[in-house]
Amino acid sequence: MSEPSAPTGATAASAPVTSPAGASARGPLGETLLEIRGLQKHFPLTQGILFKRTVGHVRAVDGVNMTLRRGETVGLVGESGCGKSTVSKLLVALEKPTGGSILYKGKDVAKMSGRALKQYRREVQIIFQDPYSSLNPRMTVGDIVAEGWSVHADIAPRKDRLKRTQELLDRVGLNPDYVNRYPHQFSGGQRQRIGIARALALQPEIIVCDEPVSALDVSVQAQVVNLLEDLQDDFGLSYLFIAHDLSVVRHISDRVAVMYLGSIVEEGTDEQVYTTPSHPYTQALLSSVPLHEPHLRGQKDRILLQGDVPSPADPPSGCRFRTRCWKAQDICATEAPELVDRGQGHPSACHFAEARAVVPVDVE
Numbered sequence: 147m148s149e150p151s152a153p154t155g156a157t158a159a160s161a162p163v164t165s166p167a168g169a170s171a172r173g174p175l176g177e178t179l180l181e182i183r184g185l186q187k188h189f190p191l192t193q194g195i196l197f198k199r200t201v202g203h204v205r206a207v208d209g210v211n212m213t214l215r216r217g218e219t220v221g222l223v224g225e226s227g228c229g230k231s232t233v234s235k236l237l238v239a240l241e242k243p244t245g246g247s248i249l250y251k252g253k254d255v256a257k258m259s260g261r262a263l264k265q266y267r268r269e270v271q272i273i274f275q276d277p278y279s280s281l282n283p284r285m286t287v288g289d290i291v292a293e294g295w296s297v298h299a300d301i302a303p304r305k306d307r308l309k310r311t312q313e314l315l316d317r318v319g320l321n322p323d324y325v326n327r328y329p330h331q332f333s334g335g336q337r338q339r340i341g342i343a344r345a346l347a348l349q350p351e352i353i354v355c356d357e358p359v360s361a362l363d364v365s366v367q368a369q370v371v372n373l374l375e376d377l378q379d380d381f382g383l384s385y386l387f388i389a390h391d392l393s394v395v396r397h398i399s400d401r402v403a404v405m406y407l408g409s410i411v412e413e414g415t416d417e418q419v420y421t422t423p424s425h426p427y428t429q430a431l432l433s434s435v436p437l438h439e440p441h442l443r444g445q446k447d448r449i450l451l452q453g454d455v456p457s458p459a460d461p462p463s464g465c466r467f468r469t470r471c472w473k474a475q476d477i478c479a480t481e482a483p484e485l486v487d488r489g490q491g492h493p494s495a496c497h498f499a500e501a502r503a504v505v506p507v508d509v510e
């Protein structure tokens with residue numbers, strides 16, 4: 147990947163992304179970079195002050211399968227607490243999996259050490275949800291962006307670092323002269339741009355974007371999403387883009403994976419998931435997406451979900467969605483449905499999967 151150079155600003159068109167398998171809206175996809183198989187993360191639940199004993203486990207991530215190809219954006223969506231951030235931390239090796247595997251360019255990340263692990267940590271970067279807490283308030287913006295070069299010194303020789311930092315700030319739409327300012331002197335959207343510049347400084351292959359726009363105003367959200375799309379075009383980046391709102395994910399994703407209580411319940415191209423959702427949970431999520439076009443508002447299917455998300459420490463038997471599902475039958479309590487194609491053209495983890503158009507098809 148080449149180093150960011152010419153300032154181009156955040157101007158990508160916000161055209162809807164439609165993607166046949168094997169292609170993104172911005173061109174053909176490359177080889178598989180990430181292959182996630184049966185990924186699990188169970189956090190121990192402990193009791194006692196002096197003598198801690200394990201009394202159970204929070205199954206934050208419980209059997210996630212996913213792939214990410216070069217140049218592709220996969221949207222990962224689900225309610226609060228379903229395990230999205232835990233997946234992102236596992237991907238950037240901030241947490242170790244309890245089970246399953248993450249293959250990067252065909253190599254098992256759990257077996258990497260030394261130089262290979264260092265390389266992986268450089269090539270897979272993360273942008274966090276909260277642009278306030280994710281930047282060290284005592285460091286200047288220049289030092290924040292350049293911080294990774296103290297570990298990966300070969301990327302930027304010391305004498306070039308100021309110039310490179312300013313180029314990066316320029317590339318993400320910030321004034322390069324602000325290099326000596328502190329994070330509190332920037333707005334939320336600008337801070338998120340600083341986080342993007344910090345990730346970009348390490349010339350990554352993949353950026354895991356953990357709800358990067360959730361804390362921002364709607365108008366600023368679009369600008370940051372457009373910037374990410376611009377950068378993807380320029381540097382051939384791949385994104386895992388996490389959000390709890392399906393409408394945010396649609397604008398940027400080639401494929402969408404819907405997560406509920408630790409596992410993926412439906413997966414497909416953005417077209418498939420939006421026009422023919424077949425899992426009841428996806429249908430309910432889609433039904434809660436606000437429609438901005440007044441003439442379409444009356445055409446939406448209203449599905450109100452009953453009850454709260456069950457505790458991941460004690461998930462329901464069989465299908466985890468059954469305690470909130472209006473279609474549940476006896477088999478749903480005893481047999482966990484596999485994530486397979488049941489005739490809809492894309493996989494769905496529901497024994498009774500059937501397509502249901504929830505939102506009008508011309509909605510972007």
Ligand SMILES: Nc1ncnc2c1ncn2[C@@H]1O[C@H](COP(=O)(O)OP(=O)(O)OP(=O)(O)O)[C@@H](O)[C@H]1O
Nearest residue numbers: 189204206225226227228229230231232233390458
């Ligand atoms: N270090 C930890 N120890 C114990 N439990 C944890 C830990 N980290 C996360 N959890 C639990 O794992 C579950 C999934 O958390 P996670 O942060 O991955 O969810 P999320 O989908 O990112 O939620 P949100 O949308 O609110 O960010 C939650 O029940 C959470 O309380």
Ligand code: SF4
Nearest residue numbers: 465468471478496497
């Ligand atoms: S498997 Fe049963 S409970 Fe689960 S989503 Fe399908 S119908 Fe509902």
Ligand SMILES: [Mg+2]
Nearest residue numbers: 230231232357
């Ligand atoms: Mg989270």
